[in-house]
Amino acid sequence: CESIGARHTFTEKYPDIKLFISESDALRDIVSEGIDCVLRVGRLADEHLVAKPLCQLEEVTVASPSYLKKAGLPCCIDDLHTHKMIGFYASDQSAPMPLEFCEDNGTIRELSIPRSISVNSAESLVALALQGMGIVQVPRYHIEAHLKEGRLVTLLTHVPPSPSPLTLLYPQNRKYSARVNVFIEWLESII
Known part of the structure; x- marks a missing residue:
């Protein structure tokens, strides 16, 4: 858009x-x-x-530089097992949404990793990511300014979430x- x-x-x-x-x-x-x-x-x-x-x-996987300094930069999906995510509860879901990755062969891989905290608001999700609480997936338009200013960093761009x-x-x-x-x-x- x-x-x-x-x-x-x-x-x-x-x-x-x-x-x-x-x-x-x-x-x-x-x-x-x-x-x-x-x-x-x-x-x-x-x-x-x-x-x-x-x-x-377009959806992106992001984290703050402070989070990455503590937890390390993941290079592949399997690296995420040592990381934390911020859980997002949609109003019609009984569990936090998993992270989602589109692999080269078209396979969509979902992954739930430990959560540092869970929320039900996109604004809270982004605010907590900015505070270094974990990895999130959000629409790019929602965080474009944070990306440009270096407050958030895109991760695993070779396996993006589905749009x-x-x-x-x-x-x-x-x-x-x-x-x-x-x-x-x-x-x-x-x-």
Whole structure:
């Protein structure tokens, strides 16, 4: 996905439309809650919604220089057995998500290593990685500034995590007003 910051914002182009934006990884019943549309990162469960794929978000494996100074730089997946990860609980999961690596032959290898701590927020995941608490996997766009400034370092670039799909979801049978249609068109134009 391209950077949204380089383009005009929706509110500049449509100043009379008021937006309400909420962030959560919890699955919501958008029909009964009257929500017009939802952006979802990751694989989708069987939903009774229209799903419009927008793009694939590049994922990276990272750690802070302070963590790597203590634990060493892993050169291959098997080196991770002596490392710690920061666990991430998605709202629909009963266990932390494992680390995921795409090997050259197309095989996806999942690995759970000891966790120093577990969280259920992407912001907490990144904050703890910056504090040297362990290895994480996150979308590159979320930490690009930290990478450029050297506060986080990419690891195992030869076996990256699978990209995460970004999908727009909206109810099947709802007639959209012009404001929702222009939002969807704007969103497609910036991605």
